[in-house]
Amino acid sequence: MQLIQYPAQxxxxxxxxxxxxxxxxxxxxxxxxxxxxxxxxxxxxxxxxAQRFDGADLASGLRVSxxxxxAAVTQVPSExxxxxxxxxxxxxxxHATQREEEKQxxxxxxxxxxxxxxxxxxxxxxxxxxxxxLFSTLLMxxxxxxxxxxxxxxxxTPPQPDGSVNPVILFTAHLLGIDTIIKxxxxxxxxxxxxxxxxxxxxxKIFGPGNRYVTAAKQLATRYGVAIDMPxxxxxxxxxxxxxxxxxxxxxxxxxxxEHGPDSQVILLSxxxxxxxxxxxxxxxxLAALPRAAVATQALTESRAILLRTPEEMxxxxxQYAPEHLILAVRNPEELAEGVTSAGSVxxxxxxxxxxxxxxxxxxxxxxxxxxxxxxxGVSLDSFFKKITFQRITAEGLLHVGPxxxxxxxxxxxQAHARAVTLRLDAIHSASSTPTASARPAAHS
Amino acid sequence: MQLIQYPAQxxxxxxxxxxxxxxxxxxxxxxxxxxxxxxxxxxxxxxxxAQRFDGADLASGLRVSxxxxxAAVTQVPSExxxxxxxxxxxxxxxHATQREEEKQxxxxxxxxxxxxxxxxxxxxxxxxxxxxxLFSTLLMxxxxxxxxxxxxxxxxTPPQPDGSVNPVILFTAHLLGIDTIIKxxxxxxxxxxxxxxxxxxxxxKIFGPGNRYVTAAKQLATRYGVAIDMPxxxxxxxxxxxxxxxxxxxxxxxxxxxEHGPDSQVILLSxxxxxxxxxxxxxxxxLAALPRAAVATQALTESRAILLRTPEEMxxxxxQYAPEHLILAVRNPEELAEGVTSAGSVxxxxxxxxxxxxxxxxxxxxxxxxxxxxxxxGVSLDSFFKKITFQRITAEGLLHVGPxxxxxxxxxxxQAHARAVTLRLDAIHSASSTPTASARPAAHS
Numbered sequence: 001m002q003l004i005q006y007p008a009q010x011x012x013x014x015x016x017x018x019x020x021x022x023x024x025x026x027x028x029x030x031x032x033x034x035x036x037x038x039x040x041x042x043x044x045x046x047x048x049x050a051q052r053f054d055g056a057d058l059a060s061g062l063r064v065s066x067x068x069x070x071a072a073v074t075q076v077p078s079e080x081x082x083x084x085x086x087x088x089x090x091x092x093x094x095h096a097t098q099r100e101e102e103k104q105x106x107x108x109x110x111x112x113x114x115x116x117x118x119x120x121x122x123x124x125x126x127x128x129x130x131x132x133x134l135f136s137t138l139l140m141x142x143x144x145x146x147x148x149x150x151x152x153x154x155x156x157t158p159p160q161p162d163g164s165v166n167p168v169i170l171f172t173a174h175l176l177g178i179d180t181i182i183k184x185x186x187x188x189x190x191x192x193x194x195x196x197x198x199x200x201x202x203x204x205k206i207f208g209p210g211n212r213y214v215t216a217a218k219q220l221a222t223r224y225g226v227a228i229d230m231p232x233x234x235x236x237x238x239x240x241x242x243x244x245x246x247x248x249x250x251x252x253x254x255x256x257x258x259e260h261g262p263d264s265q266v267i268l269l270s271x272x273x274x275x276x277x278x279x280x281x282x283x284x285x286x287l288a289a290l291p292r293a294a295v296a297t298q299a300l301t302e303s304r305a306i307l308l309r310t311p312e313e314m315x316x317x318x319x320q321y322a323p324e325h326l327i328l329a330v331r332n333p334e335e336l337a338e339g340v341t342s343a344g345s346v347x348x349x350x351x352x353x354x355x356x357x358x359x360x361x362x363x364x365x366x367x368x369x370x371x372x373x374x375x376x377x378g379v380s381l382d383s384f385f386k387k388i389t390f391q392r393i394t395a396e397g398l399l400h401v402g403p404x405x406x407x408x409x410x411x412x413x414x415q416a417h418a419r420a421v422t423l424r425l426d427a428i429h430s431a432s433s434t435p436t437a438s439a440r441p442a443a444h445s
Numbered sequence: 446m447q448l449i450q451y452p453a454q455x456x457x458x459x460x461x462x463x464x465x466x467x468x469x470x471x472x473x474x475x476x477x478x479x480x481x482x483x484x485x486x487x488x489x490x491x492x493x494x495a496q497r498f499d500g501a502d503l504a505s506g507l508r509v510s511x512x513x514x515x516a517a518v519t520q521v522p523s524e525x526x527x528x529x530x531x532x533x534x535x536x537x538x539x540h541a542t543q544r545e546e547e548k549q550x551x552x553x554x555x556x557x558x559x560x561x562x563x564x565x566x567x568x569x570x571x572x573x574x575x576x577x578x579l580f581s582t583l584l585m586x587x588x589x590x591x592x593x594x595x596x597x598x599x600x601x602t603p604p605q606p607d608g609s610v611n612p613v614i615l616f617t618a619h620l621l622g623i624d625t626i627i628k629x630x631x632x633x634x635x636x637x638x639x640x641x642x643x644x645x646x647x648x649x650k651i652f653g654p655g656n657r658y659v660t661a662a663k664q665l666a667t668r669y670g671v672a673i674d675m676p677x678x679x680x681x682x683x684x685x686x687x688x689x690x691x692x693x694x695x696x697x698x699x700x701x702x703x704e705h706g707p708d709s710q711v712i713l714l715s716x717x718x719x720x721x722x723x724x725x726x727x728x729x730x731x732l733a734a735l736p737r738a739a740v741a742t743q744a745l746t747e748s749r750a751i752l753l754r755t756p757e758e759m760x761x762x763x764x765q766y767a768p769e770h771l772i773l774a775v776r777n778p779e780e781l782a783e784g785v786t787s788a789g790s791v792x793x794x795x796x797x798x799x800x801x802x803x804x805x806x807x808x809x810x811x812x813x814x815x816x817x818x819x820x821x822x823g824v825s826l827d828s829f830f831k832k833i834t835f836q837r838i839t840a841e842g843l844l845h846v847g848p849x850x851x852x853x854x855x856x857x858x859x860q861a862h863a864r865a866v867t868l869r870l871d872a873i874h875s876a877s878s879t880p881t882a883s884a885r886p887a888a889h890s
Contacts, residue, residue, distance in 0.1 A: 083852040090552040090846070097548045098560065105542045107535035107807035115543065118786055120820055132858035168856060204820040227820035246872070252865040259861040291860050337835060341563055348837040351873070353850075353865040356838055360849040362552035363834040375565055375649040375672035377832040387822040389808040390782060392793040393801055401535070404805040405798075407528040411613060413577035415736050416704040420697040420798040427691070428796070 001254075001268070001280055001300055005307040015304060016321045018233070018265055018370055031216045035191040042197035049188040054129075056159040056183070062199040064165055064181035072170030084135065084172055087360035091143045094362030098381035099147070110397025117385040120227075122152040122201060124193035125178075126208030129158035129185055133166040134209070140364050140379065141207045142176035148384035153178050154201050156193060158185020186210070190217035194226045205229070207366070207379065229379055233370030236265035237354060238323035238343075240314045240336065241279070243272040245329040246350055250275070251282035253327055256355050258296035258303070266303035267321065269314040276305045315339045322373040325354045342374045395428045446699075446713070446725055446745055450752040460749060461766040463678070463710055463815055476661045480636040487642035494633040499574075501604040501628070507644040509610055509626035517615030529580065529617055532805035536588045539807030543826035544592070555842025562830040565672075567597040567646060569638035570623075571653030574603035574630055578611040579654070585809050585824065586652045587621035593829035598623050599646050601638060603630020631655070635662035639671045650674070652811070652824065674824055678815030681710035682799060683768035683788075685759045685781065686724070688717040690774040691795055695720070696727035698772055701800050703741035703748070711748035712766065714759040721750045760784045767818040770799045787819045840873045 007015060037045040043062060050056045073081075104114040125141045127134055138155070145153050155178050157169055165183060173181055182200050184192055190210075196202030205227040206218055218228045237257040241250050254266050270276045283300065287293050308314050315336060318326060322342035330336055333348035340346055344367030347354055357363045366379035393401065402421045409417035452460060482490040488507060495501045518526075549559040570586045572579055583600070590598050600623050602614055610628060618626055627645050629637055635655075641647030650672040651663055663673045682702040686695050699711050715721050728745065732738050753759050760781060763771060767787035775781055778793035785791055789812030792799055802808045811824035838846065847866045854862035 080852055080856050083849045083856075086849045087853060090556070093552045094550055094558045097550050100545065103542045105539055105807070107538045111535070111801070111806050113539045113807045115825070121786055134857060136853060136857060225816055225819075227817075248868055248872075249865070252861065252868050256859070256861040256865045259859060286861075286864070290864075291858075296861065333837070340833065341566055342831070343833055345834045345836070348835060351840055351843050351869055352836055352838040353869060355850050355854060355862040355865045356556070356843075356846055357834075357836055358850075358862060359853045360846050361556050361836050361838065362550070362558045363836055371670055372672075373831065373833075374670075375831065377830075378834060380560070380832060380834075382827070382832070385822075386787070386818065386820065387825060387827070388785065388788055388818075389790040389802075389823060389825075390793060391791070391797055391802055391806050391808055392778070393797040393806065395796055398796050398801075401801055401805050404528045404531045405800050405803075407525055408532060408581055408804045409800060411525050411528075412579065412581060413736075414701070414704060416697065416701040416731075416741065417800040417803060419731070419735075420694070420701045420800045423693055423697050424796055424798060427693075 001283065001303050001305045003276060003280065003305045005273070006309065007306065012317060012320065015306060016317070019263055019302060027212050027216050031187045031213055031220055034187045035217070035220055038188055038191035038197065039195050043199050046184050046188055046192055046197060046200070049186070050159055050183065053186055054158050055161040056163045058159060058163055058183055060163065062183050064170065064183065066179070068164065069170055069174055069179065069181070072167035073174060075167040076171045080168065081171065084139070084175065087136070088139055088143065088175060090360055090362035091139055092147065095144045095147050095364070095381050108397060108400040110394035111391070111401050113389065113391045115387050115389050118388050119148040119150045120205050120384055120386060121150065122154070122203040123150045123384060124154045124156060124203035124206045126189055126193070126206060126210060126214065127155065127157040127169060128210050128214070129160065129166060133169050135168045135172040136359050136365065137209060138169060138172045138176070140366050142172070142178060144364070144379065144381045144384050146176055147381055150384055152201060152203070154180045154182065154193060154203055156182045156184050156189035158189070159183040187213045187217035190214060190221055194221035194224050207383070229366060229383060230368055230376050231370065231372055234263040234265060235260045236323050236369055237325040237327060238267045238269065238318050238321055239327040239329055240318060241268065241270045241272070241275050242311065242330040243275060244331040244350070245270070245275050247275060247278035247282045249350055249353070250279045250329055251286050253354055254279070254283060254303070255286055255290065255296055256353070257325070258299035259290065259292040262295055262298035264299040266299060267323070268305040269308055269317060271308055271310060271314065273307055276307055280305060311336060318343070322371045324367045324369045324373060327354060344368050344373045344378050398424055398428060446728065446748045446750045448721060448725065448750045450718070451754065452751065457762060457765065460751060461762070464708055464747060472657050472661050476632045476658055476665055479632040480662070480665055483633055483636035483642065484640050488644050491629050491633055491637055491642060491645070494631070495604055495628065498631055499603050500606040501608045503604060503608055503628055505608065507628050509615065509628065511624070513609065514615055514619055514624065514626070517612035518619060520612040521616045525613065526616065529584070529620065532581070533584055533588065533620055535805055535807035536584055537592065540589050540592050540809070540826045553842060553845040555839035556836070556846050558834065558836045560832050560834050563833050564593040564595045565650050565829055565831060566595065567599070567648040568595045568829060569599045569601060569648035569651045571634055571638070571651060571655060571659065572600065572602040572614060573655050573659070574605065574611060578614050580613045580617040581804050581810065582654060583614060583617045583621070585811050587617070587623060589809070589824065589826045589829050591621055592826055595829055597646060597648070599625045599627065599638060599648055601627045601629050601634035603634070604628040632658045632662035635659060635666055639666035639669050652828070674811060674828060675813055675821050676815065676817055679708040679710060680705045681768050681814055682770040682772060683712040683714065683763050683766055684772040684774055685763060686713065686715045686717070686720050687756065687775040688720060689776040689795070690715070690720050692720060692723035692727045694795055694798070695724045695774055696731050698799055699724070699728060699748070700731055700735065700741055701798070702770070703744035704735065704737040707740055707743035709744040711744060712768070713750040714753055714762060716753055716755060716759065718752055721752055725750060756781055763788070767816045769812045769814045769818060772799060789813050789818045789823050843869055843873060
């Protein structure tokens with residue numbers, strides 16, 4: 001970690017800089033080819049890619065069978081099953097509080113407006129495979145999808161070389177009641193979800209992390225009218241530590257971020273030089289014992305420990321940086337939290353490690369990176385809903401709001417808009433002035 | 446309007462097709478050049494473009510002065526002022542109901558999670574100029590921006606040839622308390638908002654409609670880390686009319702959509718051939734009297750009147766099409782509305798013209814087009830917020846959730862994550878076994 005003491009304000013922007021995103025042209029071109037192949041040849045292309053990229057022969061089919069699903073459950077240690085069930089319960093509980101009730105409001109007498117949360121009808125969840133299957137991400141996406149009531153949930157995850165899918169992924173999918181599970185990974189999975197193939201249903205919105213091929217594929221999917229959860233980038237943490245912070249804990253939190261990947265972003269702010277120095281020493285000590293020490297070491301070369309003067313300065317720096325994860329390792333974290341304007345998720349106090357939110361406390365771990373916390377929220381129940389507005393106007397209501405609309409539409413030069421109101425007002429007036437009013441269609445409201 | 450009777454299901458996809466978006470390469474290149482010029486030369490470039498594209502000499506500055514703002518108010522007829530104030534009140538009332546209260550939830554004893562809506566700090570509103578200034582759109586964007594409490598709101602709108610801004614736009618801005626008003630239009634305005642210039646503050650999120658240059662510029666802005674409200678396309682309406690519908694009203698609604706532009710999309714569904722035929726005749730009759738008849742006529746050539754068999758069929762067709770506006774001109778609109786899964790905004794009954802929602806009923810008129818109602822919501826209070834999650838865990842809480850995190854992190858091969866918990870649990874255990882526990886930092890929660 002680089003230690004920087006009291007940098008001048010004009011240096012801050014440079015210190016807040018993330019490593020430039022590698023937007024390799026060849027990645028985009030490769031992904032485009034994969035999209036074309038999948039859109040043209042469907043399942044056949046997916047089978048070829050499984051052979052080529054995953055070394056898997058999927059002659060028995062692209063979809064996980066009910067038997068495979070049932071068998072997987074028996075392969076997961078019961079201790080892990082219990083842990084996943086507990087995390088599921090916590091995530092469910094927190095996301096359930098995000099439900100909004102439908103509120104009908106009369107803006108004027110007879111003018112009723114309301115908004116209804118309607119689930120996105122078809123969602124696709126992408127879960128990377130490899131040595132460390134991210135079943136936690138499946139929980140983070142699957143729970144709100146289920147809570148929202150999305151009628152169709154499709155899971156794509158790459159096959160292992162023997163053609164199977166990691167059993168913990170399958171156990172988690174089973175727990176979530178997801179039974180459309182496709183053995184496809186990488187850009188080809190995203191291509192399949194965005195247009196559909198014989199075996200893979202096309203979807204309206206795609207969620208989930210992945211490597212740069214998957215990220216490029218998700219961007220490409222948006223050109224086919226498919227929505228995605230959010231722009232993706234390397235994971236990041238910013239820790240604000242005052243003199244009450246425990247350097248052992250702070251170091252552990254920095255390392256748990258750094259182990260994600262060599263491009264993970266780690267920033268530590270403190271108004272105590274002692275805390276900064278002790279934390280640096282602790283990082284070195286704990287690093288030695290980590291299996292993923294090589295990855296973490298690489299991430300730490302680019303990371304910064306910065307000495308600032310006051311809590312206000314640290315908060316200001318953090319809000320400008322807009323970190324994905326923000327840890328407030330300070331004496332009065334609630335007070336500091338009040339001033340947070342840009343962050344994905346915030347962890348308060350010395351006993352709240354980011355790892356808790358990554359797995360099991362209940363909050364979502366799919367969060368905006370790369371400064372997008374300035375303008376995006378993390379995944380939540382909302383991400384699986386559209387909010388549709390509704391309105392109903394009665395004859396009385398149109399007498400109130402109609403003239404307002406007529407005047408405004410005329411002023412915008414949109415006479416047909418005005419007339420859609422005028423013709424109805426005429427009908428209401430003539431209906432109310434004739435005794436047979438109720439028989440005229442114009443009097444319906 | 447083309448009349449299609451009882452089309453077979455396999456024809457539906459073709460009938461739901463929108464006109465292909467014109468993604469002219471030269472537009473993109475032109476916009477890229479404008480971005481580069483504005484990013485390099487700032488205000489100087491904006492002044493040149495104002496001269497070239499708007500014919501306006503802005504020697505007196507790019508920003509609207511307090512004097513200009515004050516003078517504008519006197520130029521707006523009092524009847525129009527009153528109408529705008531009423532619309533403002535209705536939009537405010539409806540959007541205020543979208544406020545969510547912060548709910549803290551204990552997912553396990555000692556594990557508290559909550560979510561806070563924090564305003565996007567800097568938002569840019571783009572309002573096109575020209576002959577018909579869209580002050581209604583300024584209301585639709587400005588009201589939720591104000592309700593959300595966005596600290597910085599920047600309005601860009603093109604100058605008129607005399608260097609002034611349309612007084613109704615200024616009146617509306619004044620009503621909204623927006624005083625950062627920039628005389629800049631087109632792609633150059635979006636470029637300025639996305640990076641900032643000497644006179645124009647850079648923003649985090651850009652809202653507002655525009656021509657294809659503005660649309661391309663908003664897409665380009667996303668590459669600079671700026672968020673946008675939603676993908677834009679031509680406006681559209683789908684009307685479901687049963688035999689109770691009044692052809693005069695239905696025709697007026699179709700025309701109020703068609704007058705927007707030659708590429709407006711208009712679809713009418715009915716299970717009554719009489720209603721379809723009478724509506725077609727009414728469209729011709731009303732068209733004759735419209736100032737924008739030429740535009741509407743062109744839009745209507747591509748529009749369709751489709752005879753289907755049942756309300757269920759009509760609803761299914763509409764959900765597949767996912768219209769921006771959906772009018773339910775039927776006897777029991779509430780019943781049909783229950784089944785709407787994809788639409789931007791829905792208008793129930795014979796006396797609820799789309800024009801009411803366009804201007805003054807209270808709902809937002811910035812809505813997803815081009816089928817994006819399948820996966821996007823219209824602009825709402827949410828669009829001006831980020832939802833940040835927070836959590837605080839006590840020693841008791843970590844004893845509950847910690848072991849769950851340790852097991853899951855180990856199973857994902859992320860040992861540093863597990864260790865961030867283990868080190869804290871160790872400290873809690875050793876603190877509780879020593880009498881001096883309270884003096885140790887590890888015991889802070």
